[in-house]
Amino acid sequence: MRTHQSDDELMSEVARLVNVLDPMPPGLVERAQFAVAIDSIEDIEIEVAQWANTNMLAGVRGGLPGTITFFVGDLTVMVNVTRTGERQRIDGWLVPAGAHGVEVRVADHGSTATTADEGGRFVLTEVPRGTTQLLVRMNAEQSRTVVTPTVDL
Amino acid sequence: MTEVQTASMVKPWEGLEGRDRHAACMIAAQAGDRSAFDVLVAELSPLVWHVARSGGLDRTSAEDVVQTVWLALVRHINRLSEPRALAGWLITTTRREASRVQQRGSGQVELSSEITEQLPTTDPSPEHEVLRGERDRQLWAAFHQLTQRCQELLRLTVLAGRAEYRAVAEALHMPHGSIGPTRGRCLNTLRTLYHGDSGS
Numbered sequence: 010m011r012t013h014q015s016d017d018e019l020m021s022e023v024a025r026l027v028n029v030l031d032p033m034p035p036g037l038v039e040r041a042q043f044a045v046a047i048d049s050i051e052d053i054e055i056e057v058a059q060w061a062n063t064n065m066l067a068g069v070r071g072g073l074p075g076t077i078t079f080f081v082g083d084l085t086v087m088v089n090v091t092r093t094g095e096r097q098r099i100d101g102w103l104v105p106a107g108a109h110g111v112e113v114r115v116a117d118h119g120s121t122a123t124t125a126d127e128g129g130r131f132v133l134t135e136v137p138r139g140t141t142q143l144l145v146r147m148n149a150e151q152s153r154t155v156v157t158p159t160v161d162l
Numbered sequence: 163m164t165e166v167q168t169a170s171m172v173k174p175w176e177g178l179e180g181r182d183r184h185a186a187c188m189i190a191a192q193a194g195d196r197s198a199f200d201v202l203v204a205e206l207s208p209l210v211w212h213v214a215r216s217g218g219l220d221r222t223s224a225e226d227v228v229q230t231v232w233l234a235l236v237r238h239i240n241r242l243s244e245p246r247a248l249a250g251w252l253i254t255t256t257r258r259e260a261s262r263v264q265q266r267g268s269g270q271v272e273l274s275s276e277i278t279e280q281l282p283t284t285d286p287s288p289e290h291e292v293l294r295g296e297r298d299r300q301l302w303a304a305f306h307q308l309t310q311r312c313q314e315l316l317r318l319t320v321l322a323g324r325a326e327y328r329a330v331a332e333a334l335h336m337p338h339g340s341i342g343p344t345r346g347r348c349l350n351t352l353r354t355l356y357h358g359d360s361g362s
Contacts, residue, residue, distance in 0.1 A: 014353065016345075016346060019349050019353060020316070020319065020345075020349065022301060023301070023305060023316055023320065023352070024319075024320040026298060026301060026302050027212075027316075030302060031221075033207060034225055037207060037211070037225055037228060038204050040225075040229065041207060041228055041229050042203050042204070044229045044232065044233060045199065045203070045232050045233055045236040046196070050236055051237070051240075055233065055237055057229075057234070059226065059263065059266065060226060156233065158226040158230060159229060
C-alpha cells in the first residue's frame with residue numbers, strides 16, 4: 010500500500026511529523042530577542058559561550074537548580090544556583106582566575122553585576138528567577154566580553 | 163544600537179512579504195532599529211532552528227545555536243552589505259555553528275533515545291491524537307537516516323509553504339531548477355529507508 014505513496018503524499022507526511030514532533034521550543038523567539046538586547050552590543054567584542062553537559066542542563070532547564078558549566082576558548086565558568094525563597098543565589102568560579110566583571114541579566118528584571126575575586130570566585134544573591142544570561146567582562150582584555158545563551162533558572 | 167524611530171512612524175517593512183520584508187528589516191536594523199531586528203528573529207528563527215536540527219543537534223543544543231547565530235548577526239550586522247542575502251547568511255552561519263558544537267562532542271544525540279523521548283507523548287496531549295503510532299515512528303527514524311542536506315531541504319520545503327520562505331531555493335545556493343529533482347531524490351531515499359525498516 011505504502012509503495013504507491015506519491016512524492017506529495019510522502020512530503021505531507023514529513024511536514025506533519027516535522028511540525029508535530031520538532032517545532033521550535035515555545036518561547037525561543039522571546040529568549041533570542043532577550044539574548045541580543047545587550048546594551049552597546051555593537052561596541053564590544055563578544056564571544057558566545059557554550060553550555061557544557063547538556064544532559065545535566067536539561068534538568069536545570071526544567072527548573073531545577075544545580076551546577077552548570079559554560080566555556081569558550083580558554084575560559085571556563087562554573088555556576089551553582091541555590092534557591093533562596095522567591096529568588097536565588099548564584100555562586101560562580103572563573104578559570105583562569107582573575108578579577109573579571111560578571112553580570113547576570115534576567116528578563117524583565119534588569120541586571121545584577123559584581124566582580125570576581127582574585128581567585129576567580131563570585132557570588133550574586135537575591136537574583137530574580139527567569140530567563141537568564143551571564144556576561145563576563147575579562148579584566149585583562151578591555152574589549153573582550155563573553156556572553157552565554159539564555160537559560161531558564 | 164539606539165532606537166532611532168518612533169512608534170508613530172510607519173515601519174518600512176510593513177505591507178512587504180518574504181525577502182523584500184526581511185531586506186527592509188535588515189536595512190532598518192543596520193540603522194539601529196531594534197524592533198526591525200526583533201521581526202527578523204521572530205520570523206526567521208524557524209529557518210535557523212530547522213537547519214540546526216538537520217545538523218543532528220539535540221533540541222537543547224539547537225536552541226543554543228539559534229541564540230548564538232542571532233548574537234553573531236547583531237554583532238556583525240553592518241558587515242552584511244547585501245540585505246537580501248540574509249537567509250543565505252543565516253543558513254551558512256547555522257551550519258558552521260552546528261558543526262562546531264558537534265565537533266565538541268556535546269549536543270549529539272542517539273536517534274533511538276531521542277525518538278523514545280519524543281514519540282510517546284504524555285497523555286493527554288493534543289500531539290497524541292496526531293501521531294499514528296508505529297508508522298510515524300518508522301518514518302521519523304527513516305527521516306533521520308537521510309543526509310544532512312536532504313533533511314535540511316525537506317524541512318525547509320515544509321517552511322516554504324509560508325510567504326517568508328519563498329527565498330529558500332536561493333538561500334540554499336541551489337539553481338532554481340534543481341530544487342525539485344533534488345527533493346525528489348531525497349524523497350526516494352526516504353521511501354526506500356522507510357520501507358526497508360518496515361521489513362516489507
